[in-house]
Amino acid sequence: MYVCLCHGVTDREIREAADSGVSSMRQLGKELGVGTQCGRCACSARQILRESRTPD
Numbered sequence: 001m002y003v004c005l006c007h008g009v010t011d012r013e014i015r016e017a018a019d020s021g022v023s024s025m026r027q028l029g030k031e032l033g034v035g036t037q038c039g040r041c042a043c044s045a046r047q048i049l050r051e052s053r054t055p056d
């Protein structure tokens, strides 16, 4: 499912980014562009990021 339409980023890609160490929206924006254009995806992207983060 596409989360960020502006950059064509899926929830899966966000999870993969989280797995490889991306832990903030800032980093996610830098890596994938998520949330850097219209910002509409920020809310769901943040949630996916939070859910996929492995607790330490």
Ligand code: FES
Binding pocket: 003, 004, 005, 006, 007, 033, 034, 035, 036, 037, 038, 039, 040, 041, 042
């Ligand atoms: Fe992600 Fe627009 S949908 S920046």
